[in-house]
Amino acid sequence: MNPPLIKTKWVLGDKKPLITLMIKGMNEPIEIDDEEYHNPMPPHANLTDQQLADVLTFVRNNFGNKASAVSPGEVKNVRATIK
Numbered sequence: 001m002n003p004p005l006i007k008t009k010w011v012l013g014d015k016k017p018l019i020t021l022m023i024k025g026m027n028e029p030i031e032i033d034d035e036e037y038h039n040p041m042p043p044h045a046n047l048t049d050q051q052l053a054d055v056l057t058f059v060r061n062n063f064g065n066k067a068s069a070v071s072p073g074e075v076k077n078v079r080a081t082i083k
Helices: 015-024 049-060 072-081
Strands: 030-032 035-037
Touching: 015 049, 015 072, 049 072
Parallel strands: none
Antiparallel strands: 030 035
């Protein structure tokens, strides 16, 4: 039903698309490992930069993932570019 969080480019790759996804949400289909997912994800723009960084760092370092942390500063920088 929902896209996997385990070892995908969305989770382990460039942080900016992941941060943007959390802030803006997503309503279009997404393809991961040749499988398409259609469930919308609501925006979480109401969370603070620290809260978003904490959630994303958790996802990037659990479920078998090992990736660098997301800082509140990175979230703030991405948030400033979103219209």
